[in-house]
Amino acid sequence: EYKEIATPSRTKEILKKYGFSFKKSLGQNFLTEPNILRNIVFAADLSEKTNVIEVGPGIGALTEHLARYAKQVLAFEIDGRLIEVLDETMEPYPNVTVINEDVLKADLVTVTKEIFEEDLPIKVVANLPYYITTPIMMHFLESNLDVAEMVVMMQKEVGDRITAQPSTKAYGSLSIAVQYYMEASVAFIVPKTAFVPQPNVDSAIIKLVRRQTPAVTVTNERAFFKLTKAAFNQRRKTLWNNLLATYGKEEETKERLTVALSVAGIDPKRRGETLSLQEFADLSNALAEVKI
Numbered sequence: 001e002y003k004e005i006a007t008p009s010r011t012k013e014i015l016k017k018y019g020f021s022f023k024k025s026l027g028q029n030f031l032t033e034p035n036i037l038r039n040i041v042f043a044a045d046l047s048e049k050t051n052v053i054e055v056g057p058g059i060g061a062l063t064e065h066l067a068r069y070a071k072q073v074l075a076f077e078i079d080g081r082l083i084e085v086l087d088e089t090m091e092p093y094p095n096v097t098v099i100n101e102d103v104l105k106a107d108l109v110t111v112t113k114e115i116f117e118e119d120l121p122i123k124v125v126a127n128l129p130y131y132i133t134t135p136i137m138m139h140f141l142e143s144n145l146d147v148a149e150m151v152v153m154m155q156k157e158v159g160d161r162i163t164a165q166p167s168t169k170a171y172g173s174l175s176i177a178v179q180y181y182m183e184a185s186v187a188f189i190v191p192k193t194a195f196v197p198q199p200n201v202d203s204a205i206i207k208l209v210r211r212q213t214p215a216v217t218v219t220n221e222r223a224f225f226k227l228t229k230a231a232f233n234q235r236r237k238t239l240w241n242n243l244l245a246t247y248g249k250e251e252e253t254k255e256r257l258t259v260a261l262s263v264a265g266i267d268p269k270r271r272g273e274t275l276s277l278q279e280f281a282d283l284s285n286a287l288a289e290v291k292i
């Protein structure tokens with residue numbers, strides 16, 4: 001008989017059996033709201049034709065739902081104390097593999113090749129440890145792993161930054177880093193009351209779908225990301241002042257920047273936060289062209 005892990009009573013029972021105490025430093029807030037889990041799995045649109053990577057399975061609340069719909073589930077859990085718990089709770093799910101490792105240190109391409117038996121589209125579905133949301137997102141985006149979709153829970157405020165449009169307060173280099181590769185949207189908001197222990201902030205489920213090709217065409221990705229970081233260095237400064245702070249104030253540099261800005265048709269007095277992805281790409285490509 002199937003007793004769902006993510007109810008408050010079953011979670012309590014499991015935690016008590018293992019004498020488990022939460023580690024705040026590891027971002028341990030466990031979901032105890034079955035409906036939220038169902039909505040996450042629904043948003044991820046899983047099937048026998050998908051493999052899933054989960055970050056931080058905890059005691060397996062989300063993992064068991066993933067296991068029921070996906071072909072295989074590969075879960076990274078850093079906390080060794082949870083491995084014996086998962087050995088028991090995941091016992092009915094032979095398609096789940098738990099690896100006791102810091103996901104940020106994992107070589108995703110190698111591990112997935114080793115664990116996934118079939119070469120199916122990979123989706124990342126997780127209730128992320130909030131203290132490292134951005135590093136985890138960047139680790140997946142910058143790895144050479146072909147992730148088709150990510151459906152991930154994070155602080156609502158970080159979700160706002162990831163999905164932000166130009167000329168809004170939340171728009172910044174993180175919005176650009178993510179939206180360059182993925183189409184980003186908020187799937188739904190989750191109240192703090194859905195977790196034990198309750199976090200201080202509300203959360204959001206963010207859905208990211210890989211674009212066929214990046215959102216904009218750039219001649220040099222590293223230079224493009226360097227430029228977007230430079231533009232948001234100090235939000236209240238003009239684009240011009242932020243660019244000088246990163247690229248230097250030499251006459252030659254100023255001349256290069258002036259020419260590139262003019263080629264891209266961007267007023268140097270604008271603020272970085274008003275530039276669209278396309279404008280950043282135009283400016284980056286112009287900078288690469290200008291040789292003085």
Ligand code: SAM
Nearest residue numbers: 029030031056057058061077078102103127129
């Ligand atoms: N998935 C469970 C749930 O929804 O109830 C737990 C989610 S909890 C927000 C985050 C989980 O990530 C914890 O189990 C924590 O131990 C784990 N974790 C924290 N840092 C990690 C890291 N660097 N690599 C892998 N797992 C990590």
